[in-house]
Amino acid sequence: MxxxxxxxxxxxxxxxxxxxxxxxxxxxxxxxxxAGSTDTTPATDFGPEPEDDGSxxxxxxxxxxxxxxxxxxxxxxxxxxxxxxxxxDQTMLVNMGPVHPSTHGVLRLMLExxxxxxxxxxxxxxxxxxxxxxxxxxxxxxQGPTNVTRMDYASPFFNELVxxxxxxxxLGLEVPPRAxxxxxxxxxxxxxxxxxxxxxxxxxxxxxxxxxxxxxxxREVVLRFFQKxxxxxxxxxYIRPGGVxxxxxxxxxxxxxxxxxxxxxxxxxxxxxxxxxxxWRDRLQGVGVISQAEAIALSxxxxxxxxxxxxxxxxxxxxxxxxxxxxxxxxxGSYGDAxxxxxxxxxxxxxxxxxxxxxVERMPSGDYRSPDTKVTPPPRxxxxxxxxxxxxxxxxxxxxxxxxxxxxxxxxxxxxxxxGCYLVxxxxxxxxxxxxxxxxxxxxxTMPHMMSEGFLADAVAVIASVDPVLGEVDR
Amino acid sequence: xxxxxxxxDTEAPEPEPEVSKDxxxxxxxxxxxGQRVIHPSREDWLATAKTLLADGWxxxxxxxxxxxxxxxxxxxxxxxxxxxxxxxxATFVSHSRRERLRARAQVPESDPSIESLYVVYPGTxxxxxEVYDLMGIAFVGHPDLSRILMPETWEGHPLRKxxxxxxxxxxxxAPSANTHR
Numbered sequence: 001m002x003x004x005x006x007x008x009x010x011x012x013x014x015x016x017x018x019x020x021x022x023x024x025x026x027x028x029x030x031x032x033x034x035a036g037s038t039d040t041t042p043a044t045d046f047g048p049e050p051e052d053d054g055s056x057x058x059x060x061x062x063x064x065x066x067x068x069x070x071x072x073x074x075x076x077x078x079x080x081x082x083x084x085x086x087x088x089d090q091t092m093l094v095n096m097g098p099v100h101p102s103t104h105g106v107l108r109l110m111l112e113x114x115x116x117x118x119x120x121x122x123x124x125x126x127x128x129x130x131x132x133x134x135x136x137x138x139x140x141x142x143q144g145p146t147n148v149t150r151m152d153y154a155s156p157f158f159n160e161l162v163x164x165x166x167x168x169x170x171l172g173l174e175v176p177p178r179a180x181x182x183x184x185x186x187x188x189x190x191x192x193x194x195x196x197x198x199x200x201x202x203x204x205x206x207x208x209x210x211x212x213x214x215x216x217x218x219r220e221v222v223l224r225f226f227q228k229x230x231x232x233x234x235x236x237x238y239i240r241p242g243g244v245x246x247x248x249x250x251x252x253x254x255x256x257x258x259x260x261x262x263x264x265x266x267x268x269x270x271x272x273x274x275x276x277x278x279x280w281r282d283r284l285q286g287v288g289v290i291s292q293a294e295a296i297a298l299s300x301x302x303x304x305x306x307x308x309x310x311x312x313x314x315x316x317x318x319x320x321x322x323x324x325x326x327x328x329x330x331x332x333g334s335y336g337d338a339x340x341x342x343x344x345x346x347x348x349x350x351x352x353x354x355x356x357x358x359x360v361e362r363m364p365s366g367d368y369r370s371p372d373t374k375v376t377p378p379p380r381x382x383x384x385x386x387x388x389x390x391x392x393x394x395x396x397x398x399x400x401x402x403x404x405x406x407x408x409x410x411x412x413x414x415x416x417x418x419x420g421c422y423l424v425x426x427x428x429x430x431x432x433x434x435x436x437x438x439x440x441x442x443x444x445x446t447m448p449h450m451m452s453e454g455f456l457a458d459a460v461a462v463i464a465s466v467d468p469v470l471g472e473v474d475r
Numbered sequence: 476x477x478x479x480x481x482x483x484d485t486e487a488p489e490p491e492p493e494v495s496k497d498x499x500x501x502x503x504x505x506x507x508x509g510q511r512v513i514h515p516s517r518e519d520w521l522a523t524a525k526t527l528l529a530d531g532w533x534x535x536x537x538x539x540x541x542x543x544x545x546x547x548x549x550x551x552x553x554x555x556x557x558x559x560x561x562x563x564x565a566t567f568v569s570h571s572r573r574e575r576l577r578a579r580a581q582v583p584e585s586d587p588s589i590e591s592l593y594v595v596y597p598g599t600x601x602x603x604x605e606v607y608d609l610m611g612i613a614f615v616g617h618p619d620l621s622r623i624l625m626p627e628t629w630e631g632h633p634l635r636k637x638x639x640x641x642x643x644x645x646x647x648x649a650p651s652a653n654t655h656r
Contacts, residue, residue: 049618050591050593050594050616050617050618051594052594053594055525055529055594055595056524056525056528056594056595056596056597057595057596057597057598058593058595058597060597061597064597067619069618069619071621071627072627125623125624126622126623126624126625126626129624129625131633133609133634134633134634134640138640169508172508296533296534296570297596297597297598298598299534299536299596299598299599299602300598301536310570317570317573318573318575405549405551406507406508406551407507407541407551407564408507408508408510409510409537409564409575409577411536411575418536420536420537420566422539422564422566424541426546426547426548427547427548432541432546433541433542435537435539437536437537437539437566437602441601441602441605442536442598442601442602444601445598445600445601474624475624
């Protein structure tokens with residue numbers, strides 16, 4: 001089956017180039033009108049690049065001149081002006097996105113091209129910015145997960161988890177073991193679905209369109225389990241401060257084990273379709289290379305950091321939940337290229353399957369949420385017989401529970417890297433300030449470095465391999 | 476966990492006391508829910524970052540800001556730190572020691588600016604732009620201090636506490652005679 005799909009790939013490959021050429025042609029109008037950027041006077045609108053005295057990490061970024069420092073206003077104004085680099089200036093400024101099939105949502109890139117080679121680039125973001133951190137300040141701690149779950153919509157459980165863990169740390173609240181293991185189960189399944197999605201969209205970007213179908217198909221099976229547990233495919237609001245919203249449904253073990261039996265053969269198919277396939281390898285190997293030093297200096301986390309060979313995974317290195325009680329391996333690459341990042345994601349699915357099997361085996365019994373009545377709404381049956389339960393129920397849903405003052409930073413390993421939540425409470429029922437450190441947001445900084453001196457078509461592969469979720473980038 | 480991380484001349488801080496008078500990296504130390512926080516002054520912000528990097532805190536994972544304008548509780552600052560309206564908070568990670576450290580600097584309302592960490596930790600580029608954009612704190616020495624999430628022409632800084640949440644009137648919801656009847 002996969003063999004017959006292979007010929008589709010080169011076709012699609014050329015298709016990609018056409019797209020690039022099209023957008024280049026569209027922008028060449030702009031270039032013809034004088035948008036040619038400069039190579040003599042670096043176009044930085046914001047003052048000079050700071051002096052590097054070698055005491056910091058700046059010298060670890062040899063390609064930092066590949067970061068285009070140009071404001072959108074200036075870029076737009078250049079349409080009418082003469083080429084800065086003189087009449088012979090062949091470079092052009094091309095706009096890619098925000099509406100472009102390969103930009104994973106609404107990422108916009110300002111690219112300075114010389115022919116088909118990317119010289120400098122700048123990610124322009126904010127198209128999905130809805131002020132979710134501001135919104136969080138007007139929602140109670142119990143309502144908070146409904147808000148944060150919409151940030152990284154490909155891995156909503158992690159957002160809920162990090163917010164709930166931060167709240168619990170401020171409260172000093174212990175979560176019952178069953179809730180901890182349910183959280184782990186859902187997060188690992190979510191890691192699988194997120195990586196499947198990443199491979200589906202990544203495959204489509206590079207031309208393996210059949211992977212797009214396969215990835216979405218397998219992800220759908222995982223989401224169907226989520227729907228069974230939480231009622232929703234996405235934006236679950238399932239992990240809440242104090243535990244989880246509901247216990248696992250009857251028959252969950254069978255469902256999960258069926259899923260775990262279904263996936264490995266499918267992963268083998270992906271291996272045939274992509275891993276060993278020459279076109280796939282040619283498109284990814286040696287593309288978007290980033291060094292260890294660069295990855296660290298740019299605060300990259302997740303598969304990007306690990307692809308350079310740095311073994312850093314918060315699940316193992318700063319264990320939370322019960323990750324110190326399960327066996328799994330942290331996967332690292334050796335070249336820091338797009339292929340390593342693809343391979344890490346593919347094999348992290350296998351590791352997650354390993355973890356999920358252990359969770360199914362060892363799932364403790366007991367309560368799925370904290371017995372603390374100040375935080376957890378009482379069971380429905382109690383409300384009929386206890387006035388206190390009714391009052392608690394009413395207070396929790398109208399006013400919310402009060403969280404002692406203080407500030408805390410909690411981080412978890414999301415499929416994209418370190419997902420952090422900085423939470424400040426002033427003793428009230430709503431967060432005084434909630435900040436999410438989105439891994440996609442920080443990882444975007446690596447793009448200009450990876451794209452520099454590469455082809456425009458490779459820039460697409462770089463975007464796919466960084467796997468940004470723009471909902472989380474813009475928040 | 477604290478032994479290697481302390482290069483001050485006083486003894487290493489113990490995790491127990493809520494507010495310790497100990498110094499780390501020349502800054503006062505406090506503990507927040509078991510997490511170590513240092514409080515460098517605004518003037519020492521960049522110098523402290525250089526010391527941190529030299530001591531093995533090899534990644535700055537997060538920079539954010541807090542506006543304490545309407546904070547209803549007592550600020551949890553160690554004695555000797557004068558509270559100001561704004562606070563810039565940075566989180567550092569040491570991969571070798573597997574530890575985290577948070578630094579909080581007070582930034583006054585009259586001059587909302589602080590040194591940029593870009594030269595020491597270039598990964599703070601976007602993070603500092605975000606704080607500048609949403610909180611209105613200028614990072615001196617940043618190579619591209621421009622708005623990142625809001626439109627370039629936006630006025631005001633949305634995450635400040637005196638910036639209202641606001642509302643946009645929705646076109647098709649004007650009350651008619653029959654509404655709520």
